[in-house]
Amino acid sequence: MTAAPLRAAAALTAAALALTACGGGGNAASDDGKSFTYWSMWKENEPQAQVLAQAVADFEKETGIDVTVQWQGRDVLKKVVPALRGGDVPDLVDQEEAGVRANLVASDQFRDLSAVYAAEVPGSGKKVSEVVADKYTGTLKKDGKLFLVPYEIIGNGLWFDGSKLPGTAPTTWDELAALFAKAKGEGRAPIALDADIPYYNAYWTVGVLQGALGAGKVDELAKDKTGKAWDTPEVRAALGKVKALVDDKYFIDGYDGSKWPAVQEKWAQRQADFLLMGSWAPSETGPKAAQGFQFTFTPLPGAKTTVPVSNLGFAIPKPAKKAAAAEKFIAYFLKDVHLSKISTMAKNLTPNPELPVPDDLKGLGTALGTLPVSRPIDGIDEIPGYAEEAFYPVNDQLIKGKTDVDGFLSQLAEKQANYWKKNG
Secondary structure, three states: OOOOOOOOOOOOOHHHHHHHHHOEOOOHHHOOOOEEEEEEOOOOOOHHHHHHHHHHHHHHHHHOOEEEEEEOOOOHHHHHHHHHOOOOOOOEEEEEHHHHHHHHHOOOOEOEOHHHHHOEEOOOOEEHHHHOOHHHOOOOEEOOEEOOEEEEEEEEEEEEEOOOOOOOOOOOHHHHHHHHHHHHHOOOEEEEOOOOOHHHHHHHHHHHHHHHHOOOHHHHHHOOOOOOOOOOHHHHHHHHHHHHHHHOOOEOOOHHHOOOOHHHHHHHOOOEEEEEEEOOHHHHHHHHOOOOOOEEEEOOOOOOOOEEEEEEEEEOEOOOOOHHHHHHHHHHHOOHHHHHHHHHOOOOEOOOOOOOOOHHHHHHHHHHHHOOEEOHHHHHHHOOOHHHHHHHHHHHHHHOOOOOHHHHHHHHHHHHHHHHHHHO
16 A cells, blocks of 8 residues: 655755755764665566666766665565664655654654755756645744655545546535435445445545645644534534434445455446545556446535645754755755656646646645645554554444444544553
């Protein structure tokens, strides 16, 4: 499963020199600027790794800086954390923002990348901050310090086959519910869901709540120490919509006993109309897709519609000894010639809205150009252990039809109160 899931010329530019001088924190004094080590979240055979590897080779050739790359895979930060306590840490890592926040930011083991944002992307005449759209950086700060520079954007929403449902773009929940009812009436399963993945189940419940309450509100509810803040008329109404999906049998038969990726593959074979998923859906299900399937995106509608997004990008651990050289590479990678390949080769969105958008993600690109963004499942998975201990078990019961709205609220209040008693 994709993470959701599981991201200088030979004559150094003035911007690069300024970047070396202005890096925030870390051990810049020991940085000779001639080399750095990069541990990547990608495996060597993945498209993103191939894009990054080519950029590294070009960077080495143009700057004379040696880069040692280790293709660690998704658990890269699990290997970085022990090194923070003693050992050699990499000078550059990449990972999805939630992972960086949990493993580096929470323990104050990140380097402030504000200087990178102020640096010029070599040869572009633009600063990094002018290449990365502002809407993606709002969640990338702690105490005003920027901890990540994104190079890939993951967006969440509804996916469907545009060849079978042309012109589908519901803007309200009632319009979407009418599409579900129509599909059911015509003998089709409205919704595909692999309900053995708690995170995917949460997409529905938290997505509906975000649409009703607004971005950030679910996160606030999850942080209520009593667990009772959930019990409001607005929350009950939103949960009622989710419960209706179960009661009206809008989820595909067998969803509650499925094993990922069986159901999402059935969706790609046109056995269900809609899939609520991240922008990896086309690449992940594409090999199983029916002939002529047109991957099409529309936001999950609500009174306060947003597009949940997550950034994948570069971070630098605070103890890094060769941080200045790593910072130069970050700015270098954001050159159009390299960053555009995240779109053209890896088939994902970039944080630069001026670069091409993959055909399968054009609907997502359009939505991101017009709608505000939020965090996937409103960021509650970033509260250490909360989702696993409190929210997921209760939500799974709701999604699988084993409890109702009252049961959801009472069980969550109890589990959430117990969680905060243990975790302060």
